[in-house]
Amino acid sequence: MPKKRYKNLDDVSNTKTFRELMKWMKERRTKTKDLVSQIPQAEEKEAEKLQRNRNLHSITWIGHSTFFIQLNGLNILTDPVWARRMGTGKRLTDPGIQLGHIPEIDIVLISHGHYDHLDFATIKKVKGDPTFYVPHGLRSAFLRRGYKNVIEANWWDSFDEQEVTMRFVPAQHWTKRTITDTNTSHWGGWVLNPGTSGKSIYFVGDTGYFRGFKEIAEKLSPQIILMPIGAYEPEWFMRDSHINPEDAVTAFAEMNGELFIPMHYGAYRLADDTGPEARERLLAEWERTNMDERKLKMLDIGETLWLE
Known part of the structure; x- marks a missing residue:
């Protein structure tokens, strides 16, 4: 029986040809990039407070798409990846907090199955007995490895x-872990709503710019947006799968969010852009569009935002 293949809204395809891949590789050889400068990293100083915390809401950026979130006494990890390598490349910046210093986890949220978002070597080391919430089609990969919840x-x-409501929402992306399983599991983001006790958080996952942002805003009105801004270059190749900083600002404005926290940059070289470039373009677009500077929080890697 053929495996189910998942699709994007409006049937947007992310498929690229071998010729297009070779064109990208040829372009890359003509570019000069600063691969030494990296994005800021905070000193690991919040780990003990996070260990003790049972009441305050917090968001800690570990790096890339990995966040440690505390809501209503729950310890939550998004796309936990502490891997030192991704494919043939070394990690560019250290994870913000060592995995061993993270408290026991109650919930793990997975956006999709790409290796920079789902690393079973990391998951094996996560403390606690978490419940894994995964896109449809991924459960069997966990069961094979002995995970039950x-x-x-x-x-x-x-x-x-x-009292935390978690909703799995659309994204425009794709997924693949082997040569035969392209799009046999789904992809998306997660909106976390702690009710009257705090602000809702939208972990966007991995996505290109798409009409789904408006629909998510209309249905759920998320307040804090954890938005990807990296792995967008070359844009003719990446734009269907990875949103660039300018379109990320557009999406945030369309959603009428309260706070923009950028992610998905600076940890791995997945495309031709660099972490500092992504930050610079984001800041330039924020200024160009006269966005309220109080609505942008660029966390350093390992930095914690304590929510009121």
């Missing part, structure tokens, strides 16, 4: 734990 989600599915 695994819940699959389709777009707009909703789950509740300790």
Whole structure:
């Protein structure tokens, strides 16, 4: 029986040809990039406070798409990846907090199955006995490795734990872990709503710019947006899968969010752009569009935002 293949909204395809891949590789050889300068990294100083915390809401950027989030007493990890390498490349910046210093985890949220978002070597070392919320089609990969508390989600599915509502929402992307499993599992983002006790958080996952941002805003009105800004160059190749900094600002404005926290940059060289370039373009677009500077929080790697 053929495996189910998942699709984007409006059937947008991310498929690229071998010829297009070779064109990208040829372009890359003509570019000069500063691969020494990296994005800022905070000193690891919040780990002890995070260990003790049971009441305050917090967001800590570990790096790339990995966040440690505390809501209503729950310890939550998004796309946990502490890997030192990604493919043939070394990690460019250290994870913000050592994995051993992270408290026991209650919930792990996975956006999709690409290796820079789903690293089973990391998951094996996560403390606690978490429940894994994964896109539809990924549960079997967890069960094969002995994990039992695994819940699959389709777009707009909703789950509740300790008065935190978690909704799996659309993204424009694709996924692949082997040569035969392209798009046999889904992809998306997660909106976390702690109810009257705090602000809702939208972990966007991995995506190109798409009309789904407006639909998510209309249905859920997320307040804090954890938005990808990296792996966009060359844009003719990447734009269907990875949003650039300018389009990320557009999406945030369309959603009428309260706070923009950038992610998905500076840890791995997945495309031709660099972490500092992504930050510079984001800041330039924020200024050009006269966005309120109080609505942008560029976390250093390892920095914690304590929420009121």
